[in-house]
Amino acid sequence: MANTSGRVLGVNGNMVTVEFHSAISKNEVGFIQVGTDRLKGEVIRINGNTAALQVFEMTNGISVGDRVEFTDEMLSVSLGPGLLQQIYDGLQNPLPQLAEQCGFFLQRGVYLDAIPNKSWDFTPTVKVGDTLYPGDTFATVPEGLFTHQIMVPFTLADIPYKVVSIKKQGTYGVRDIVCIIEDDKANKKELSMVFTWPVKKAIKVYEERLRPDETLVTKIRIIDTFLPVAKGGTYCTPGPFGAGKTVLQHMTSRNADVDIVIIAACGERAGEVVEVLKEFPELTDPKTGRSLIERTIIICNTSSMPVASREASVYTAVTIAEYYRQMGLNILLLADSTSRWAQAMREMSGRLEEIPGEEAFPAYLESRIAEFYERAGKVRLKDGRIGSITIGGTVSPAGGNFEEPVTQATLKVVGAFHGLSRERSDARKYPAIEPLSSWSKYEGVIKKQKVEYARSILFRGSEINQMMKVVGEEGTSIADYATYQKSELLDACYLQQNSFDPVDSSVPVERQCYLFDLLFKVLASEFAFDDKKQVRSFFNTIRQHFLDWNNVPFQGERFKQIENEIVTLYKGKQAAIDPDAEKLI
């Protein structure tokens, strides 16, 4: 069947209207022929025999009457071995290969194979006559750190298939036919190691979804202890510009305890991606001892790249995540920034002249955001293994004000909220997560009651600080002043963490617990002070010790030395222990 063709009727920014004459479907891909360039677009609206195409490229030079060819395929990504370590644009175009071909600049209309044409060591796991369903594994290939499972495409109808033939163990090209299956009507399907999947559809070939109940360790103290994230959960990081969202995500992408990290740089600065690109190959993953880049996939559609492919980029990222989850792996997807994605939707909605909602965002903004985060989750696969996708998205609210549509819609659907504050980042208190207004529904690495006790000191300290602003330090009791100093100590030595210090930048759970325990003993102590000067001086000294302690290697000689000094210091001043806290020690 010949594919449908059409011709351009009009151009408005990146929206092109096209007249066509036989059947096309929504989200189908079409190519506009402009001179020698073929520009990719996606059908986003159909009305009679005109279709609106959002074009993933700059639209200059398009002229009325230009030919459009529809592909009869939805906007899809290629799935198969070789995705790891890749750097793609929002449409899964591999950027380094594009650079090889086109040089410094992104040339429009060039689309390369997403999956490299490579050969893999193929081991069949089924034999002729076996029955398979879509999503079932029929072979494996080793892909870096993982055993990559070659699966029956999820795109096939959910019915049983019989294996008609399968290649022996050996080395085969990724696009070679390696297996043939047939359904009960003897319709044969030839399978290679690659298949495609439409990005806007969630992959759901698992047995059941589970509750995200295991902490995803990020090695960032304020997160793991106070505002934890769970494997299979979702969280968001809104904050004004420059508050530290990207730095926080980069730290997380390095240290998170997961199998694969997918970084979706969506409409942000190209320079930030370059840092990841250049640094990750040099960094070793402490868990595997291999280079960090081996567990990373980067989807990079930065702010000056076409806005329609920015819209597609988060879907590309989450589809690849779902594919690897089918192999029983834990994936972390970090999207920076979901606001840019929302803005891409807004631009297109404006061109379609849809009725605008708040701040001109389309009415379906909320449901799109919810759908996206819903694609996270911990699942039990059909063969019993467990896999998960955790999604963390940054939000860039206009004016840093969280009362805006994207932040509000996101807060409704996520399991943890790490709100960054301008106040904290201005004072260089990094990570600038506001500890009191942020929340998490997940389990952390330290016993809940202890964390609650520490949090109550933060609350109380902040209240006292507010009060001091009214009544002055002289109107504050010594005991209150000491509580305030405790909260400052907890803030300076636990909540704040230096991302650029080699030791402090990533703190494993064991060390977090160790630090927390000692700090807890200080927080739980009631001290005998004569005046506020003594309070201040005591806390200055002990803070200095904790800070030094944070910067030396765990359990080294210097570490033990400082620990002893801290113990001597606080025991020297300790008058009693708060009975509420004593129960917890």
Place this chain on the structure above:
Amino acid sequence: MQKVYSKIESIVGNVITVRAKGVRNSELAIVTTGTDQSYANVIKLDNDLVSLQVFSGAQGISTGDQVRFLGVPMRVSYTENLLGRVFDGTGSPRDNGPSLTDNMIDIGGPAVNPAKRIIPRNMIRTGIPMIDVFNTLVESQKLPIFSVSGEPYNELLARIAMQAEVDLIVLGGMGLKFDDYLFFKDTLEASGAMSRTIMFIHTASDPTVECMLVPDMALAVAERFALDGKKVLVLLTDMTNFADSMKEMAITMDQVPSNRGYPGDLYSSLASRYEKAVDFEGAGSVTILAVTTMPGDDVTHPVPDNTGYITEGQYYLKGGRIEPFGSLSRLKQQVNKDTRDDHRALMDGMIKLYASYKESVEKKSMGFMMTEWDEKLLKYGHLFETKLMDLSVNIPLEQALDLGWEILSQCFEPNETGLKSDLILSRWPKKLND
């Protein structure tokens, strides 16, 4: 085959429509009104109805005027002859020199492939402690000066430009006051830098559509010089005027505004300009310093707000000083690890103390008793502001760092600074009477 159309269907704002065939999106045209000619470019196609924005504005255009399509997009000449010259937003000379038509290049070209970028690595020294110590400027950075009107932002821009070691300066003026234009010209001439400067100037009295072209012209030229190995510094002042021209155009085109009248693509439009800042491997670089005036001193105004989300930090100019809060260089960590071992820690430590100083000032203003600690902070804040923040201070980085330690030691005991002990041991100034 250039066909001439002589029936203009509509004239709204600076946008005209004509019925024409075979026209390409973004193509350039010439509109002839009596003896005047203006460029215009295609911004929308709807069957045979073509919308064009007229660069010199649509005032005086009549429905019978001629529109001639040129079949090419907006371009600018790229040659050595640009140096020392002054042009308007369409690339026509503003000085008395000849028009340049050699080697025309497209403006608003495609983005650089992120895979081809490199990590910025060269500090640009300015002699201003608030920049060199606290918010280091880096080659290929894109950084605006956020300013209230009335602040000496153009002076600051010019000073950094004079002091920075670059091969070439491209100045893009948007809605520039004529006096400011003369100020830049005089400063550049006085320092002998004019011969390595190219100016694209739109003044407040020029047509607004031309304002929108200035950044693209300036950056297209800068990018080519960078590809040819030059270190280029692009100065763009004032980007708020650029955004306002965009707003005007969006309203003319009946676009739904997203925030205070600005179009929803404000972010993308600003980003595609600022992202032209780049360091080319094996060639030169483009660094962008811009001015963004903040209407009503409001950082949350859509223009500074969107800008802040795009650029790699900002210098916040207030009361004639670069404010430590609000100012940020996001690339500083790329270079300040290699300047001096105390640079980073001192930078963070001093800012944290300055934040505490601000709290004490607030307490004092409310009439509270000042504790000994407050007094120390007040002394510190005063020294910090006069010795480091004042814009007239012009000293190299190393001297500024030493001065920082000096100020700390005059005000505090070592353990009050929150700095690491080993640094204090090596850097804390020895007291004379010790």
